Amino acid sequence: MIKLGRECGFFSAQKKFSMILLDAGTKICFQGPCTFDVGYVLRLTDSAYVEFGKHTRFGSGVKILGEHSIIIGSYTGVAHDTCIMDSNMHFTVDITSSLVADKAGEVIIGKYNWIACGCLIRKGAVTKDYTIAASKSLLNKDYTRLEGDFLTLAGSPAKVVDTRRRRIFSAQIEAGISQVFRKNGGGVQQLTPEQIAVSFIYTS
Template identity: 30%
Template sequence: MKSSYRKCRTFYHKLKFYWSVNWTKTLYFNFKKFPFATAKKLPVFFYKRVKFTSISGEIQINGNIKRGMIGFGQPYELNTVHRGIAEINIQGKLIFKGKFQFGKDYFLFVGENAVCELGNMSSMASNAKLICLEKVVLGNYVRLGAESQIMDTNFHDIIDTNTGEKQEKTGPIFIGNYNFSGSRISIMKNTKTPDFCTIATNSFCNKDYTSWGNNILIGGIPVKLIKTNISRDWEGEKQQLDDFLTI
């Protein structure tokens, strides 16, 4: 009886999961952007509603291609409701270094001539925003909380009112391996973090923090060094993350 119940429960969860996939957008995207040998494996899944404003850019997947390894709107968080405002606009180059997940109601923009690299087993949770006009690189196992935003641009020209000199409008962003954040963080142009960096909720990052070393906790507006010799238990969670996020 217990064995039959487990099988029925497993079947129900699988059915519920596949029901959440937007198969029209999933099939269209994969066969539009990848060679047939790659597309037939369906490496990219879209969940619920999403608007393709543009997918004219280049999309590259490195490593072993597996079904559903990249999830846009993937239901991996506690919240279960989509508001249905997800949007992607890819005009430049988007590179996946392995598995990656966007949570619900995300916005992804990669501008023309821009390069965005997303590391293996990295993610941005619900209501995340990633805007890349020059270069954004996320290392492996970068796990960013809900309502986080990454923007490598000011959008508008900023000038020195004494000299009239213009600041650079864009600046590259490099997030190290095994970075973890709370919710509502802002990562702006010229940000660079070390490996094994934890970023507190409601933080604002806009500088190079690699000189502070690895295994650090940073936070604040703007970010300050809060604690050293601290890290998420990545080794203890690796298998759990892989099992939970693999389709």
């Protein structure tokens, strides 16, 4: 099921308007269930193609601005106030060579990514599966060429700050961890191998 404008994160005030703009010749492909919170923008112009993998979800105020190609892998979550755009919107000219580069390119976000709030993802960004992007990060290059399978990216422009972390996607596991922390007043928990195996299975 495709759910657009569903209040679920409660990170924005209610009655926030959303916008869908689809030029002739553009295409959106939903590979499975997808949810957008309130205040989203889907703006596809020129010959843009945007593909959402199954069980993708987007927080309030997320903007998807496509002119060429944006592909978002299955089970990826994008937090509120993030902007994903595959174009610079305007051309610029090198005044010494008179050369003009294409303003549009590709954005490919892998599966099981977690894009934290306020990120800016620009043309040329390609991420591995299981990537985490910290809040306010700028992603604008191919990160699949970097070493490590579980990248945490942070900064503007984003750099690798960790290669050992994965987002816990199981709501049940997260609830159990929260309960223990509330009971013990913080600290650190060690998950069992069984918990770790289950924690990477997406549940809502």
